[in-house]
Amino acid sequence: MRAKKKLSKSKSIFIRILLLFLAVIVTVVIFYELTIKERIELAIIAEVKTVSYMAINDAVTDYLSENRDMTNDLFVISSDENKKINSIKENMFSVNMLKTNVSNMSQKYIEKSMKTDGINVNLGNFTGLNILSDVGPVVHFDIDSIPTVSCEVVSSFESTGLNQSVQHISLDVYVDIYVGNPIRIESINFETSFEIAQTVIIGDIPSTYGLISRY
Numbered sequence: 001m002r003a004k005k006k007l008s009k010s011k012s013i014f015i016r017i018l019l020l021f022l023a024v025i026v027t028v029v030i031f032y033e034l035t036i037k038e039r040i041e042l043a044i045i046a047e048v049k050t051v052s053y054m055a056i057n058d059a060v061t062d063y064l065s066e067n068r069d070m071t072n073d074l075f076v077i078s079s080d081e082n083k084k085i086n087s088i089k090e091n092m093f094s095v096n097m098l099k100t101n102v103s104n105m106s107q108k109y110i111e112k113s114m115k116t117d118g119i120n121v122n123l124g125n126f127t128g129l130n131i132l133s134d135v136g137p138v139v140h141f142d143i144d145s146i147p148t149v150s151c152e153v154v155s156s157f158e159s160t161g162l163n164q165s166v167q168h169i170s171l172d173v174y175v176d177i178y179v180g181n182p183i184r185i186e187s188i189n190f191e192t193s194f195e196i197a198q199t200v201i202i203g204d205i206p207s208t209y210g211l212i213s214r215y
Contacts, residue, residue, distance in 0.1 A: 041185060043125040044141060048177060049190055051119055052147065055109035056173055060194050063105055070098060071197035074153065074169060088167070088201075090155070098171070099151040106173060110147040118142045146178045154193075160200075169197040 064071070073094040078087045124135035152172045157165050171194045179185040 039125070040121075043121045044119065044179070045185065045188055046125075047119040047121050048114075048143065048145070048179060048188055051113050051117070052110050052175055052177060052190075053192060055113045056106045056149070056175070056192060057194075059106040059109040060102060060171065060173070060196075063102055064196060070094065071169065074098065074197065075155065075167070075199070077199075077201070090153075095153045098153060102171065102173070103149045103151050106149040106151075106175075107147050110149070110175075110177070111145075114143040114145045114147075144180045146180075148176045148178075150174045157201075165201045167199040167201060168195060169199070170195050 073091050076089045076091055078089065119141050120138045121141065122136050123139055151174070154170045154172055156168045156170070158168065160166050172191060173193070174191045175189065177188045179188060
């Protein structure tokens with residue numbers, strides 16, 4: 001009888017320990033799904049954006065360094081026989097070449113960075129606390145991603161005097177990255193812009209200049 005009681009007591013203790021172990025596992029899984037998973041995902045998104053931005057910056061810098069005279073052909077300034085500016089036209093061929101080449105180059109740079117280096121996130125970033133941001137050991141992730149990059153050339157003008165205007169030429173880069181590993185994220189979208197050229201346009205000095213005051 002005593003042996004059966006001891007066996008029954010041992011079995012009861014084992015069941016309690018097993019239930020406690022299962023409860024701990026369920027708690028950890030729920031805590032991970034509700035808090036840690038979201039923070040890890042946010043940390044990965046932030047690091048993917050940082051790595052991608054650096055790759056795009058390198059791509060734009062390398063392309064402009066290899067094609068220094070290209071920015072001079074983006075817009076054609078026409079003038080009449082008296083050297084008065086009468087039109088500023090976009091050179092569609094040069095603009096399309098710039099957009100296509102920078103898009104392809106940026107995409108290759110992003111793919112290379114992700115496949116070769118992956119991303120590294122400090123363990124403290126997973127807590128979501130600012131005080132622990134970028135603190136702790138580094139956790140490495142191999143990223144399985146598919147980037148898509150597109151570009152637009154934007155021209156704007158700024159008046160700098162009575163007869164002077166500055167044309168700013170910017171390259172807007174739009175990035176869409178699908179990440180499938182380590183955490184399935186549908187897509188990461190962001191954009192960045194680079195000013196690639198400035199042109200000072202000088203016109204005629206007006207013979208009369210006045211300032212009308214509301215006082």
